[in-house]
Amino acid sequence: xxxxxxxxxxxxxxxxxxxxxxxxxxxxxxxxxxxxxxxxxxxxxxxxxxxxxxxxxxxxxxxxxxxxxxxxxxxxxxxxxxxxxxxxxxxxxxxxxxxxxxxxxxxxxxxxxxxxxxxxxxxxxxxxxxxxxxxxxxxxxxxxxxxxxxxxxxxxxxxxxxxxxxxxxxxxxxxxxxxxxxxxxxxxxxxxxxxxxxxxxxxxxxxxxxxxxxxxxxxxxxxxxxxxxxxxxxxxxxxxxxxxxxxxxxxxxxxxxxxxxxxxxxxxxxxxxxxxxxxxxxxxxxxxxxxxxxxxxxxxxxxxxxxxxxxxxxxxxxxxxxxxx
Ligand SMILES: [Ca+2]
Ligand SMILES: [Ca+2]
Numbered sequence: 001x002x003x004x005x006x007x008x009x010x011x012x013x014x015x016x017x018x019x020x021x022x023x024x025x026x027x028x029x030x031x032x033x034x035x036x037x038x039x040x041x042x043x044x045x046x047x048x049x050x051x052x053x054x055x056x057x058x059x060x061x062x063x064x065x066x067x068x069x070x071x072x073x074x075x076x077x078x079x080x081x082x083x084x085x086x087x088x089x090x091x092x093x094x095x096x097x098x099x100x101x102x103x104x105x106x107x108x109x110x111x112x113x114x115x116x117x118x119x120x121x122x123x124x125x126x127x128x129x130x131x132x133x134x135x136x137x138x139x140x141x142x143x144x145x146x147x148x149x150x151x152x153x154x155x156x157x158x159x160x161x162x163x164x165x166x167x168x169x170x171x172x173x174x175x176x177x178x179x180x181x182x183x184x185x186x187x188x189x190x191x192x193x194x195x196x197x198x199x200x201x202x203x204x205x206x207x208x209x210x211x212x213x214x215x216x217x218x219x220x221x222x223x224x225x226x227x228x229x230x231x232x233x234x235x236x237x238x239x240x241x242x243x244x245x246x247x248x249x250x251x252x253x254x255x256x257x258x259x260x261x262x263x264x265x266x267x268x269x270x271x272x273x274x275x276x277x278x279x280x281x282x283x284x285x286x287x288x289x290x291x292x293x294x295x296x297x298x299x300x301x302x303x304x305x306x307x308x309x310x311x312x313x314x315x316x317x318x319x320x321x322x323x324x325x
Contacts, residue, residue, distance in 0.1 A: 011052065011177035011186040012068065014043055018183065019068035021176030023060040024193070029170050032137045032196035037175065038129045040148075041082065043184035048124050049083035051092075052186045054134065055174040056167060058101075066105045068176035074101035075171050078134060078143060080123055083180060085110050093120045096143060096160050098167075117160035121147055127274040129189050131156070137196050141165045150278050 012018040037054055053067035057075035064070030067079055076098050084091035086109045095118040097103075097111050106114055123130045126148025133144040133156055140163050144156035173193055177186035 008040075009188045011175065011188055012179050012183070014179065014183040014185045016179060016181060016183050018179045019063050019176070020178075020186075021061055021063065021069050021174055022188070022191075023055075023174035024172050027170045027172060028056075028193065030193075030195040031169065032198070034133065034135045034137075034194040034196055035173060036190070036192045036194070037132045037134075038189040038191075039132075039175075040126070040129050040187045040189065041080065041124045041184050042187070043124060043182070045182055045184075047083065047182055048092075048184035049180035049182040050178040051079060051081040051083065052175065052177040053080070054078045054132065055176065056136070056171050057174065058168040058171045060172045061174050061176065065107065065178075066176075068178035069174065071105050072101055072103065073099050075099065075168055076141065076165070078132070079111065081110050082124060082184060083182065086112060088112070090120055092122045092124055093118055094123075094143065094145065094159055096141065096162055098162070098165060116162040116165070117141075117143070119143075119145075119159040121145055121159065123147060124184065125270070127271060127278070135196070136165070136167060138198075139164055139166060141167075149274060150281060 009022060011020040011022065033056075035054065035056075039052060041048065041052060051067050053069060055061055055069060055073065055075065055077050057073045057077075059074070061069035061073060066073070066077065067081075069077075076096065079095050079097060080092065081095060082092045085107060088110075091110060093110070095111055095115040097105065097114050098116055099105075103114065105111055123145075128148045128151050130148040131146035131153065135142045135144075140161065142158075143160040145159045146153070146155050147157065173191070175188055175191060179186075
């Protein structure tokens, strides 16, 4: 049910029990690769669902129960799991799950026993889009995240690393998302794939002049339908006239309605906190840089002084030698 628009693709709208996915049209033959994905997960609730997944799989995924895509995939899924199914208070979180086509995803436990690596990050409702950089190089899969606190595109933090990971040599990249009883908007702003080549090795493409990162910007033409969204929303509203506006009858609707009352104020406060944190973050970075410079200066000074002392020591020893004669 992915819905494309000019600058982003809405994988799911914030309606209950939605699924959507988008896949590359052609198989990637890159031995080593990197993907950079920019997305937003937004919802009115303090808790959202279900989450978003980035895939590299042998076949294009069909619709299914694993964050909108099919189970028993062959390849790897990087899951941005919003909802804490097992109640261990470790969501939203990011987990990496590999599959040889036989494993059934353990949704009820947030895949905790199947995770090859994970990190706990709250990627929902951030002032800037969340950026993820996933690198697969010489059997090592690395996940870096810019958590959407800063607009700095290169401000990545380490999230997870899986070594000795064997992935299909060819496959499709994809992104999928799903909502559950609670519902977030899952919007993808960009999805870029790069080929990585070993230093000194030719890229396996006949033409020369292949930069180390071969910019293969994949912008699928999503010719589907903005109108479908409106139609669906209208249908949903017709079928559930009580959800909008009034306090609802189900716990979920009530939760959303209750949140609505405070939305503007808390949103503004949140934004102010985010901006404050961002400034602090930048200040600390600046201080760090200055400290590094000072330490470097000090090192130079200390070594100059040490040199001088050594020289003088040598001179003194020489004088003493003369005196002794
Ligand atoms: Ca979950
Ligand atoms: Ca959990």
